[in-house]
Amino acid sequence: MKLWPWVLLFTLEPLPVLSAPETLPVTEARGQLKIINRTGLAVRLVIAPQNLLPRSFHWDLIPQAGNRRELRLELEGRSLVLTPGDVLAAFTGTDHWGPWVVGRATPLVWNERKRLWTLTLTPGPHPPRSITQEVNRLGPLRVGNATPLPVRVVLTKTDGKPQAWDLAPRQASNEGQELITANTPAQAAEGDLLLIFATDGSRRYWGPNVLGFTPAPFWDSRRRLWTTVVRP
Numbered sequence: 108m109k110l111w112p113w114v115l116l117f118t119l120e121p122l123p124v125l126s127a128p129e130t131l132p133v134t135e136a137r138g139q140l141k142i143i144n145r146t147g148l149a150v151r152l153v154i155a156p157q158n159l160l161p162r163s164f165h166w167d168l169i170p171q172a173g174n175r176r177e178l179r180l181e182l183e184g185r186s187l188v189l190t191p192g193d194v195l196a197a198f199t200g201t202d203h204w205g206p207w208v209v210g211r212a213t214p215l216v217w218n219e220r221k222r223l224w225t226l227t228l229t230p231g232p233h234p235p236r237s238i239t240q241e242v243n244r245l246g247p248l249r250v251g252n253a254t255p256l257p258v259r260v261v262l263t264k265t266d267g268k269p270q271a272w273d274l275a276p277r278q279a280s281n282e283g284q285e286l287i288t289a290n291t292p293a294q295a296a297e298g299d300l301l302l303i304f305a306t307d308g309s310r311r312y313w314g315p316n317v318l319g320f321t322p323a324p325f326w327d328s329r330r331r332l333w334t335t336v337v338r339p
């Protein structure tokens with residue numbers, strides 16, 4: 108069963124391309140990806156390969172894909188090979204899984220003998236596992252929505268804990284608005300993951316992005332905050 112990706116057509120506001128810092132995981136755990144979709148839902152899987160940033164690719168998975176017949180992804184006619192540092196996320200119209208960085212604490216399972224990564228998507232959330240992350244740039248996150256679509260902003264911390272906010276069409280479209288959690292500004296740091304997707308059923312998405320590693324969000328050193336605006 109072959110699933111052909113479409114190149115990401117929507118990006119966060121253009122910024123200079125940044126090289127991947129050395130703090131990203133570096134191991135020899137490179138291998139193909141096997142997918143099992145046990146959610147009972149049609150899911151879009153998005154992968155941003157580290158060596159192709161800021162490009163991303165996606166595959167549409169039918170319910171129960173990979174349960175009866177092994178499903179390994181292909182990219183541009185070749186077997187997809189995951190490398191530590193690659194970013195993955197999955198979502199439906201409203202639900203989401205990830206985003207995750209390969210090689211960190213994620214639900215991806217590595218089989219050294221087969222040289223194979225396996226990702227199993229299940230209906231429930233994946234329990235977070237704590238990891239250490241050196242924080243160099245920490246501050247509030249401002250996000251604006253300059254599209255005509257309602258969107259959901261998902262920020263996943265390096266400990267695996269996600270937070271989500273919904274923005275209406277054109278909400279804070281000029282300079283963005285500060286995201287709030289528990290009546291205080293949400294704090295984002297280098298290494299956190301950001302995925303934004305439309306909640307109107309169109310399956311449009313922006314990201315996933317790794318703060319400090321990908322062109323957006325942008326770090327404002329003067330105001331000590333992260334900022335980005337989603338554009339059509």
